[in-house]
Structures are given as structure tokens and as C-alpha cells.
Amino acid sequence: MTALAPAPAPPGAPETAPARRPGRSRLGRIMQHGGWFVAPFLVFYGVFLVWPLVSGLWYSLNETNLAGINTEFIGLDNYREALNDDQLWDSLGNTLTFTAMLTPLIVAVAFGLALLAHNIKHGKWFWRLAFFAPFLLPSAVLADLWRWLYEPDYGLFNNALNERVPWLLEGDWAMFSMVLATLWWTVGFSFLLYLAALQAIPDHLYEAAALDGAGPWQRMWHITVPMVRNITGLIVVLQILASLQVFDQIFLINEGGPNNETRPVVQYIIQQGFTGYRIGYASALSYIVFVLIVAVTLVRLWLVRKRTDEKGETR
Amino acid sequence: MSERTFAVKVRRNAGQIVLTTLGALLAALWLVPFGWALSTSLKPEGDTQLLPLKWIQSNMNLDAYRSVLDTGDIPKWLVNSVIVSTGVTALTLAVSALAAYGFARTHFRFRKALFGLTLAGIMVPGTVITAPLFANVRTMGLVDTYWGVILPQVSAPAMVFILYKFFQGVPRELEEAARIDGAGRWRIFLGIVLPLSRPVLAAVGIFTFIGSWNNFMWPYLVTTDPDLATLPVGLATVQSSFGIRWAQLMAGALLAALPLLIVFVFFQRQIVRGVAHTGIAGQ
Numbered sequence: 001m002t003a004l005a006p007a008p009a010p011p012g013a014p015e016t017a018p019a020r021r022p023g024r025s026r027l028g029r030i031m032q033h034g035g036w037f038v039a040p041f042l043v044f045y046g047v048f049l050v051w052p053l054v055s056g057l058w059y060s061l062n063e064t065n066l067a068g069i070n071t072e073f074i075g076l077d078n079y080r081e082a083l084n085d086d087q088l089w090d091s092l093g094n095t096l097t098f099t100a101m102l103t104p105l106i107v108a109v110a111f112g113l114a115l116l117a118h119n120i121k122h123g124k125w126f127w128r129l130a131f132f133a134p135f136l137l138p139s140a141v142l143a144d145l146w147r148w149l150y151e152p153d154y155g156l157f158n159n160a161l162n163e164r165v166p167w168l169l170e171g172d173w174a175m176f177s178m179v180l181a182t183l184w185w186t187v188g189f190s191f192l193l194y195l196a197a198l199q200a201i202p203d204h205l206y207e208a209a210a211l212d213g214a215g216p217w218q219r220m221w222h223i224t225v226p227m228v229r230n231i232t233g234l235i236v237v238l239q240i241l242a243s244l245q246v247f248d249q250i251f252l253i254n255e256g257g258p259n260n261e262t263r264p265v266v267q268y269i270i271q272q273g274f275t276g277y278r279i280g281y282a283s284a285l286s287y288i289v290f291v292l293i294v295a296v297t298l299v300r301l302w303l304v305r306k307r308t309d310e311k312g313e314t315r
Numbered sequence: 316m317s318e319r320t321f322a323v324k325v326r327r328n329a330g331q332i333v334l335t336t337l338g339a340l341l342a343a344l345w346l347v348p349f350g351w352a353l354s355t356s357l358k359p360e361g362d363t364q365l366l367p368l369k370w371i372q373s374n375m376n377l378d379a380y381r382s383v384l385d386t387g388d389i390p391k392w393l394v395n396s397v398i399v400s401t402g403v404t405a406l407t408l409a410v411s412a413l414a415a416y417g418f419a420r421t422h423f424r425f426r427k428a429l430f431g432l433t434l435a436g437i438m439v440p441g442t443v444i445t446a447p448l449f450a451n452v453r454t455m456g457l458v459d460t461y462w463g464v465i466l467p468q469v470s471a472p473a474m475v476f477i478l479y480k481f482f483q484g485v486p487r488e489l490e491e492a493a494r495i496d497g498a499g500r501w502r503i504f505l506g507i508v509l510p511l512s513r514p515v516l517a518a519v520g521i522f523t524f525i526g527s528w529n530n531f532m533w534p535y536l537v538t539t540d541p542d543l544a545t546l547p548v549g550l551a552t553v554q555s556s557f558g559i560r561w562a563q564l565m566a567g568a569l570l571a572a573l574p575l576l577i578v579f580v581f582f583q584r585q586i587v588r589g590v591a592h593t594g595i596a597g598q
Binding site: 026030031032033034035036037038040041042047048049053055056059064116117119121125126127129131132133134136137138139140141143145146148149153154159184192193195196241244247248266269270273274279282283286287289290293294297 | 433
């Protein structure tokens with residue numbers, strides 16, 4: 001990157017400032033050597049991600065109202081309060097239950113659907129459309145559709161089953177219903193990831209195995225499953241990270257009911273911050289969830305590194 | 316055709332028939348919620364709660380759609396959603412592509428550190444910063460404005476990373492050749508790198524658009540003015556006023572679902588590729 005000819009400034013980018021005099025400032029030098037490219041992003045990033053992250057930490061040490069005006073520095077009191085807040089732990093428990101139920105289901109169903117769609121020769125676009133379409137729905141639409149399906153008296157499900165299943169009326173059922181609706185809504189994304197992974201497996205592996213006399217099941221267990229292992233790992237982590245932040249559909253279908261028995265932790269945080277006007281406390285709760293999420297991410301990084309070390313290859 | 320290959324072919328065809336039937340059954344099951352919503356939306360309001368339930372009946376009509384479009388605010392929400400999603404997508408593409416190119420192909424001081432900081436941001440879940448973000452946006456006086464809805468959705472480190480990966484793969488020789496011809500960095504970026512990156516830009520753009528179109532929480536929190544409601548927010552808040560008029564509720568839901576489904580039909584390839592890119596980003 002030496003001695004570049006001064007760039008003829010293209011229209012619409014007047015800031016490119018042709019080579020400056022040797023006496024220019026350090027910032028000027030950074031900007032001239034490519035800083036202008038990253039500057040706009042960094043402004044957004046700083047204002048809307050880093051600043052809230054930092055100010056959130058500060059708010060969490062204060063009794064802060066909705067306007068973000070500090071009223072009183074209270075040190076770790078918010079965190080201390082959180083430790084004894086049963087509603088926090090209940091809602092966190094709901095989120096974890098939801099995550100634990102949904103994640104294995106998503107992996108299994110997405111893999112099954114992808115295997116099926118991959119092996120059917122005709123109409124690829126149709127299978128993709130059918131299984132991916134729900135992913136494109138706004139959460140409010142999803143909520144409308146499923147509230148109607150779950151309706152106790154006139155809902156399709158209860159009439160088709162000819163029973164009165166309390167889909168949204170009893171806590172355990174309600175959690176199951178949320179998982180079911182979410183599975184339908186989001187499995188398409190993982191389905192597409194698996195489909196791409198399956199298409200990337202070279203055919204000659206299967207041909208070689210077939211020549212060696214391996215049956216379809218053996219081929220699946222010894223070729224397909226290991227070959228998509230990386231994607232499975234990715235799906236599990238993406239799914240856990242998304243589920244830990246679940247809010248929209250549970251809030252919109254049932255407002256976390258009945259009796260807050262499905263209320264996820266994010267909803268509790270929002271309620272503390274926006275209904276209870278306690279941004280400080282809500283920030284403290286957010287940081288507790290944040291630590292949890294970072295822990296998941298770090299475990300994932302550690303696992304990936306361990307596996308690549310074992311294989312002795314670099315990615 | 317030998318007898319053996321014939322047998323193999325028959326077996327393969329039989330396999331295809333079984334798989335296709337299974338696939339069709341599952342697809343039908345998967346489409347039930349859509350189908351039921353459609354069926355309900357076409358019934359007269361009084362018939363939605365008649366037992367036994369019927370999928371098809373003779374007096375189906377479009378009344379529910381008509382009343383939703385006449386009395387509801389769906390057209391207004393649609394316009395808001397288009398403004399917000401287009402704004403978010405355009406800004407995200409511009410800002411992320413510039414940054415990705417800067418990180419991938421220029422050399423300035425602190426570049427590595429800043430890139431590391433950007434990557435770390437991928438780990439920060441949006442919900443974690445919602446409360447302080449709201450307080451800050453309020454301080455900036457952006458509550459109940461389009462800017463307040465749009466701007467905070469623009470900082471997307473994951474998109475920067477996806478584009479960064481792609482730009483790294485653009486052959487350096489192309490850039491060198493242009494440089495020898497006297498093209499500056501900006502001209503190389505705008506004239507060579509961007510046109511080569513159209514597929515990945517499309518993927519990132521469509522994904523950003525979908526994400527923003529379907530975003531519920533942020534617009535819900537940052538707007539109280541019903542005139543600024545996006546489609547998801549409007550639908551969610553109006554539920555109570557529609558009450559249990561299920562035909563209209565389903566008609567509204569399907570109308571709201573339509574734009575993205577159409578987008579998908581037209582951009583299926585790019586969307587599928589976009590998912591694959593997310594795979595790259597996640598690894």
C-alpha cells in the first residue's frame with residue numbers, strides 16, 4: 001500500500017481527500033488509508049450498540065427511570081435485588097424450559113425434512129416453499145394464526161381431535177403449544193441450512209459406500225450424519241441463542257400466560273423497564289441474561305476449537 | 316436394458332413414489348395453518364364459529380378482506396413497513412459494504428482492533444441492549460419518529476462479517492489491474508468490487524429486509540403514535556379491537572403475510588443463498 005496515486009475523487013464521495021501534506025494529523029492518515037470506509041459503520045455501531053451496552057452497565061448501577069435520567073447511584077443493589085427476585089427466576093426458568101424443549105425438536109425435524117426434500121427428485125422449489133414459508137411470517141401473524149388454531153371451542157385442533165385440549169389454558173400445555181407453534185414458524189431456517197449442507201456432500205462418497213455394500217441406513221449414519229455435523233453444531237447454537245431471547249410469539253399469543261407460566265425472561269425485563277419504568281433494574285436483568293448468552297457462545301467456540309485441534313486442521 | 320438395471324430402476328422409482336407421497340403429506344400438514352386461515356377468512360363472519368367446522372362452504376366471499384381494507388389501517392401500516400424496511404436495508408447495505416471493504420482490503424492503523432471489536436458485536440443479542448438503547452434513543456429525541464425506528468436497526472456486525480468474507484475472495488489481481496490503470500480506491504470499490512458482489516449483496520439485502528419487516532419488539536417499543544405503526548405492530552395492537560371477528564383477523568393476517576411470501580417466490584435463490592451465508596457467519 002505504498003505511494004498510491006492520488007485518487008480521482010468519484011462523484012458522490014467528495015470526502016476522499018486526495019493525498020494530504022506530510023504534516024497531516026494521525027487521524028487524517030488513518031482516514032486517508034481506508035478509515036473513511038469503516039467510519040460510517042463505526043458511528044452506527046458506536047451509537048446504537050456500544051453506547052447502549054456501556055450505558056446499560058451504568059444504568060444497572062443506578063436507580064434509573066425510563067428517561068434514562070440518573071436519580072441515584074446504588075451500586076450493586078439492582079443485582080442484589082435480582083438474586084432474590086422470584087419472578088426473574090421463574091421467567092428465566094420458563095425461557096430455559098422453552099429452549100430445552102425446542103432445540104432438539106428443531107434439529108430433528110429440520111434434518112428429517114431436509115433429508116426428505118433432498119432425496120425427492122422433482123419439485124425442489126415447492127418443498128422449499130412449503131417448509132420455509134412460515135419463517136417469513138411476522139410474529140403478529142403467527143400469533144393470530146395459532147391463537148385461532150388453539151381456540152378451545154371453535155379451534156381447528158380441538159375439533160379435529162374431538163377433544164378439549166387446554167392448549168393455552170394450562171401452564172404445561174401452554175408451554176408445549178408455544179414450542180409447537182415456534183417449531184412450525186422457525187424450523188424452515190434450519191431446514192435450509194441442512195439442505196445446503198446435504199447438497200455439499202460429494203456424490204462419490206455415497207457411490208464408494210454403495211460399492212462396498214453399505215445399505216441406505218449405513219450410508220446415512222456413516223456418511224450423511226458425520227458430514228453435516230458442523231451444521232448441526234451451528235444450528236444448535238443459533239437455536240439456543242435465539243430461544244434464550246424468545247419474546248414475540250409468547251407475548252403475542254398469550255401474553256406469557258396463563259398466570260405468567262410461559263412468560264419468558266425477556267418479557268419480564270421489558271415489563272420492568274417499560275411498564276415499571278425501571279430502566280436501571282431492567283438493565284441489570286439484561287446483563288444477567290447477557291452473561292448467560294455469552295457463556296453459551298464461549299462454550300461453542302471452545303468446542304469448535306477442541307474439535308479442530310483433534311482433527312489437527314485449521315479452519 | 317438389462318434385467319438388473321431395470322430392477323434397480325423400478326426400485327428407485329418406487330422409492331421416489333414413497334418419498335414424494337411422504338413429502339406431500341408433510342407439506343400438506345405444514346400448510347394447514349395457512350389453509351385454515353384462508354378458509355376462515357372467506358367465510359361470512361357469523362359462520363366462523365359454526366360446528367361442525369367446514370373447510371369449504373357455498374357462501375364463501377371476500378367480505379372480510381373488504382372490511383379489513385376499508386375500515387382497517389392495513390394500507391397505512393404497509394406504507395410504514397415499506398418505509399422502515401427499505402430505509403434499514405439501504406442504509407445497512409451501504410454502511411456494511413463500505414466497512415467490510417475497508418476491513419478486508421485497506422490498511423490503516425487500528426484496523427485489526429476495530430475489526431475485532433466489530434466481530435465481538437455479533438455476540439451481543441439485541442434484546443440485551445433494548446432497555447438502555449431505548450433510554451438513549453429517547454435522549455436523542457427520536458422516539459415516535461421514523462428515524463428512531465430505522466437507525467438503531469442499522470448496526471449489523473454480522474452483515475459486515477458476511478460481506479468481509481466475500482470481499483476477501485475477490486481476486487486481488489482485478490484490483491491491481493485497475494490500480495495500474497490509475498483507478499483510486501473508491502473507483503475500484505464502486506466500479507469493480509461492488510458489481511462483482513451483487514449476489515452476496517442481494518442475499519444480505521433480502522435478509523436484512525426480512526428481519527426488519529418482521530421486527531416487532533423495537534418498533535413496538537419506540538413508537539406510541541399509531542400513525543407510525545409498522546405492519547407487525549399494527550396487527551398486534553389492533554387484535555383487541557377486532558375482538559373475536561375471526562374472519563377479519565385471518566384476512567388481515569394473510570394480507571400482512573403476502574408481501575414477503577411474494578418476495579420469497581421471486582427471490583428464492585438469493586434467500587437460500589443468504590441462509591447458507593448465515594451458516595458461514597456462524598462458523
